[in-house]
Amino acid sequence: MTDKLQLELPLLLPEVTDASDACVRRLMANLGARAGIVDVHVLAGQGSEASRLCVHYDPQVLSLARIRRIVSTTGAKISERFGHALLQVDGALHERRARALEHRLRTLSGVLEVGASASGLVRVEFDRNDISEAAISEAISQFGLRPQNPSEQPPPSFATSTQRSRTDSDNELGVATADNEANSAREHDHVHPGLLGEKAELIFSISCGALLATGYLIGKLVPSTPEWLPIAIFIIAYVFGGFFTVREAAQNLLHKRFEIDTLMLVAATGAAVLGAWAEGALLLFLFSLGHALEHYAMGRAKRAIEALADLAPRTATVRRKGETRIIPVEVLAVGDVVLVRPNGRLPADGFLISGTTSVNQAPLTGESIPVDKRAVDDAAAARARPDTVPALSRVFAGTINGDGAIEIEVTHRASDTALARVVKMVSEAETQKSPTQRYTDKFERVFVPVVLSLAFCLLFAWVVVDEPFRDSFYRAMAVLVAASPCALAIATPSAVLSGVARAARGGVLIKGGRPLEDLGSLKAIAFDKTGTLTIGRPRITDVKPVEGVSKDELLEAAFAVESLSDHPLAEAITRDGRAMLGERNIVQATDLQNMAGRGVRAMLEGDPIWIGKAEMFGSEGIPALGNSLSETIAKLRQTGRTTMAVRRADRDLGAIGLMDTPRPAARETLERLRSLGISRMIMISGDHVNVAEAIAKEVGLDEAWGDLMPDDKVSAILKLRKEAKVAMVGDGVNDAPAMANATVGIAMGAAGSDVALETADVALMADDLAQLPFAVGLSRHTRSIILQNVFISLGVVVFLVPSTIVGLGIGPAVAMHEGSTLIVVLNALRLLAYQDRTAKKSVEGHQASA
Numbered sequence: 001m002t003d004k005l006q007l008e009l010p011l012l013l014p015e016v017t018d019a020s021d022a023c024v025r026r027l028m029a030n031l032g033a034r035a036g037i038v039d040v041h042v043l044a045g046q047g048s049e050a051s052r053l054c055v056h057y058d059p060q061v062l063s064l065a066r067i068r069r070i071v072s073t074t075g076a077k078i079s080e081r082f083g084h085a086l087l088q089v090d091g092a093l094h095e096r097r098a099r100a101l102e103h104r105l106r107t108l109s110g111v112l113e114v115g116a117s118a119s120g121l122v123r124v125e126f127d128r129n130d131i132s133e134a135a136i137s138e139a140i141s142q143f144g145l146r147p148q149n150p151s152e153q154p155p156p157s158f159a160t161s162t163q164r165s166r167t168d169s170d171n172e173l174g175v176a177t178a179d180n181e182a183n184s185a186r187e188h189d190h191v192h193p194g195l196l197g198e199k200a201e202l203i204f205s206i207s208c209g210a211l212l213a214t215g216y217l218i219g220k221l222v223p224s225t226p227e228w229l230p231i232a233i234f235i236i237a238y239v240f241g242g243f244f245t246v247r248e249a250a251q252n253l254l255h256k257r258f259e260i261d262t263l264m265l266v267a268a269t270g271a272a273v274l275g276a277w278a279e280g281a282l283l284l285f286l287f288s289l290g291h292a293l294e295h296y297a298m299g300r301a302k303r304a305i306e307a308l309a310d311l312a313p314r315t316a317t318v319r320r321k322g323e324t325r326i327i328p329v330e331v332l333a334v335g336d337v338v339l340v341r342p343n344g345r346l347p348a349d350g351f352l353i354s355g356t357t358s359v360n361q362a363p364l365t366g367e368s369i370p371v372d373k374r375a376v377d378d379a380a381a382a383r384a385r386p387d388t389v390p391a392l393s394r395v396f397a398g399t400i401n402g403d404g405a406i407e408i409e410v411t412h413r414a415s416d417t418a419l420a421r422v423v424k425m426v427s428e429a430e431t432q433k434s435p436t437q438r439y440t441d442k443f444e445r446v447f448v449p450v451v452l453s454l455a456f457c458l459l460f461a462w463v464v465v466d467e468p469f470r471d472s473f474y475r476a477m478a479v480l481v482a483a484s485p486c487a488l489a490i491a492t493p494s495a496v497l498s499g500v501a502r503a504a505r506g507g508v509l510i511k512g513g514r515p516l517e518d519l520g521s522l523k524a525i526a527f528d529k530t531g532t533l534t535i536g537r538p539r540i541t542d543v544k545p546v547e548g549v550s551k552d553e554l555l556e557a558a559f560a561v562e563s564l565s566d567h568p569l570a571e572a573i574t575r576d577g578r579a580m581l582g583e584r585n586i587v588q589a590t591d592l593q594n595m596a597g598r599g600v601r602a603m604l605e606g607d608p609i610w611i612g613k614a615e616m617f618g619s620e621g622i623p624a625l626g627n628s629l630s631e632t633i634a635k636l637r638q639t640g641r642t643t644m645a646v647r648r649a650d651r652d653l654g655a656i657g658l659m660d661t662p663r664p665a666a667r668e669t670l671e672r673l674r675s676l677g678i679s680r681m682i683m684i685s686g687d688h689v690n691v692a693e694a695i696a697k698e699v700g701l702d703e704a705w706g707d708l709m710p711d712d713k714v715s716a717i718l719k720l721r722k723e724a725k726v727a728m729v730g731d732g733v734n735d736a737p738a739m740a741n742a743t744v745g746i747a748m749g750a751a752g753s754d755v756a757l758e759t760a761d762v763a764l765m766a767d768d769l770a771q772l773p774f775a776v777g778l779s780r781h782t783r784s785i786i787l788q789n790v791f792i793s794l795g796v797v798v799f800l801v802p803s804t805i806v807g808l809g810i811g812p813a814v815a816m817h818e819g820s821t822l823i824v825v826l827n828a829l830r831l832l833a834y835q836d837r838t839a840k841k842s843v844e845g846h847q848a849s850a
Contacts, residue, residue: 002038003059005067006052009042012075015084022113022125023082027053030074036061082112085133087122089145097248099441099489101143108139115433117497122147144251201244202292208241208285216278234277241284242268244291263484267477267810274470276810283481283814290486290818311363311398312419316347319407329397329414335383336410340401348397349417350408351389353379357404364396364419365751365766366507366774379409386411388566391767396751418751422765425511425757426504434513436786437492444485451483458805475805482800482813487793487820492786494828499782502831507765508775509750515761518744519727519776520783524720525678526738528713528730529685529692532748532769533699534660536568536731540576541641542657544632554654556586558646561602561609564592569644570600572658597686597709599644607649613686614645615707626652640694642687665770666699672773676780680724684708684716684738713738727762729772746772774836781834789824796820 009016009024016023028040039056057067098116105114105122110130115123124136137147215233218225242265249262264287271280315326317339324339329347332338337353340346346359358370376382376393395408397417414420433441458476462469496513503510510516527533545554559577562570589602589609599612610622614633618624625633625645629652633643641657663669670681682703685692689706696704705716717738720726728735728742731749739745739760747760749767757763764771796816804813 002056003064005055005057005064005071006043007055007068007071009051009053012053012071013079015079021084023078023084024053026082027075027078030078031055031071034070037067081128083126083128083133085122085124085126085136087124087137087140087147089120089122089140089147100251101140101145104143105136105139108136111136117493120145144247199292201288201295204240204243205285205288205292208237208281208288211237211240212278212281212285215281219278231277234281237281238268238272238277238284241281241288245284245288263480264814267481270473270477271810274474276474279810282811286811286814286818290821293822311345312414312417313345313347317341332410332414334410334413338408338410340406340408342401342403342405344401346395346397346399346401346408348408348410348414349412349419350395350410351376351382351386351393352395353407353409355404355406357406358402359395360400360402361396361751361766362507363398363400364422364507365768366505366771367766367768370402373406375406383409385566391749418757418765421757422504422509425509426500434492434496434517434786436517436790437496437513440485440488440492440790444488447483447485451480454483454801455480474810475807478804478808478810478813479801481810481817482804482808483797484817485793485797486817487796487824488790490821491789491793491824491828494825495782495786495789495831498828498831499778502834503775503778506771506774506778508771508778509757509760509763509765510775510779511761511763515744516779517783517786518725518779519746519762520779520781521725522678522727522744522776523724524680524682524726525673526682526684526717526720526726526728526742527701528728528735528738529683529687529695530568530660531731532729533666533683533701534662534695536660538569538572538642538658538660540572540580540656541659542636543580543654544636544657545654546626546629546632546652549653552581554646554656555581557604557609557648557653558611558644558656560586560589560604561592561600561611564589564602565594565600567600568660569642569658573644573656604648610647611644613688614643617645617647623647623650628652629655637688637690640691642691660695662695662699663769665768669769669772670700673776676773676776678776682720684713686710686713710737714741717741729769746775777836778831778834782831785827785831789827792820792824792827 013021013023013027024042028042031037031040036058037055038058041054043052043054053071055067055071062070101122102114102116105111105116105124108131110127111124112127113123113125122140126133126136140147211233215230215237218233219230245264249265253262264283268280268283271277271283312329314329316329316332316336317324317326318332319337319339332348336348338346338348338350342357352373352375354375356372356374358372360370361367372392373395374392376389382389382393396419397414398419412418455476458479459472461467461472461475465472492513496516499516500510500512503516510519530536530538543551543554545551555577558573559581562573562577564570587605589604591603593601595601595612595616598616599610601611602609610617614625614630616622625647629645633645633655636643636655636657639657641659644656644658646653646656673681680703681701682705683692683696683701684705685695686708687706689704692704692706696702708716713735714737717726717728718741721741721743725743727744727746728739729746729748730736730739731747735747736745739747744762745760746762746764747757748764748769748771750757750760750763751765762775764775800808800813800816
């Protein structure tokens, strides 16, 4: 005999926002090792509810008060010890330097996990017993970068946007403060680092090239020129070409890392020692130019992500205490009433309380057609339960109002809107490495020492081959340049960054390189039925009372109980039941208990009422159904109906049949997925197998598994995963356990669900199944480009190493080397222009058939 205790994770671990965080695992492991605790697991939150920790314990060993103290104390100790920092850094940062920064931070005692992206976002988990967040910031500063606000501040790109908002808004209101000036200064410094701004490296590189050309032309065209003059010009070219390279190489060597920058400097220095000043200057010119152009190209992908933060307006027109005024969006409070003019951008998440309009949600959800919106019927009810507000009345920050003037009530602060969460998660996704990137990182750790050993051996080629030491030294330097894996280092991150940015622009949130690559290699997808392949708004089709019970009695009992629940089936019974019963008064039920995946129990006028699947009855102390009602339910199921049996105390009342409508786009979407190479698609449903098969046949699926409890869905996913990679598509709430066990969890309608955004690997922001082929197609294209980039980068190295050994010079080697780096970056940037061709083919097919 065990009892259960459920506590919200945010109360136990306030800094943890992800239920899969290492601190959650530490908490579960710590509790699981204690005597009297039988099991510990996480329950995904539903609606606005947070995820909860569920502890099964033996009450004979531990009392409820004792187990509550143990859980709370353990959580507090873990929170006190382990910290999470999310830092945005200013300064020149690119993929190789981000990796060097990761390596530097990992060497610090107490740092447990690090992720750094080329956009300047650094994520660190650390042990407070060994290191502080201030010490981490100091280590970043010593690396030549400047950390900004820690993780408790708004996400980096969003924070920058709100800083601009505050400054501009205060100027509009005639307010100027020292804080505003500081914010402006920080932003200005971030955009224009250094004396010459963000283009400083490009300017230095071009200056190096100009000096190189000048020195070469003077030496060739002016015979009377003193010999020292071209050399002096080449030396100045060295200074311009090597300025940034020397700085980064010195930092890497200071932290015991031997990177490509160091190899290039060694080669350039070697050329100078041999008197080949022109070739050394050419090497530095091409390397610095390639570096600068690489930064520019990667910057395009970064700006595509940062542009998300600029979707929300900087100010809002709010009505407070009868007065209308303009305020910065970040000071909006939950419950504020905001006025939005026609064709204006919405400043906050909320629901309409006045007006009708159509809203262009494409900036957030990718929907191509504006969505009609109208005011809620009951503002007080919407205010009490904002997560249950229908999509018809719900709006989001950053979307664009149509021709109607509207008023919305704010439901989330600026830092908590769907747009802000997407910006934060996309930024964090940049720090998550893909499997290919992890593999190339391991490859480089072996490859670079091999290259250095080869170059060292070639220094002594003159001992074996009849040639001067000068030629052997030159060849060794050329091999160093040729074998440096620059393109390989940038091949995967550039593609992942571009793919994530393009997905976000299309209304799809992909949380990093792993789900992006996994989604691109899938062969199987499992779909939930309700709300995924169907609209999720079932309707009552049959009311079948048993003999001696009227339809009204059956409906009144069902309405009284289901009005307490927010399940889609409960909503259908409440909505359609009210229409059938009219405006009569109905006694309210109390003490609702959810029986996961099976039904509900409540009290009505002192009697227990059970409503749910037929399989719920006759087990766990619930009386079995009579033969008559069981036969009725069997007949309804044969016609594809979802059935709800109703029992009051010791007598059956009857059954209610419901039917959900398949999504209009479901069949077409599945056809598009097949054209992308998804060979197996399965529906998994908690409904009776006959109902599941009826819907599956209608949407064009060959496989349908029914009668599955939540645990059974997890088992089904694990079974499929043993055969191949599989994605699970659902709403991200009821399907969270199954999604967590799939290779990739995909949630639909995530813009309106906090839980879906947090739990899914891939979130379709719109409640539109048609976005799924776009996500799969983009991921497949991204995976293809990653493989192309890896092939190009390794192919160039394979070609150049033997070529330099047999005589190819440093100049051509570095030109091909830097050229390959630019090619892989530009190849990755093609993802930003990705178009969903399956959608076009689908439209053309419909036009042809018409």
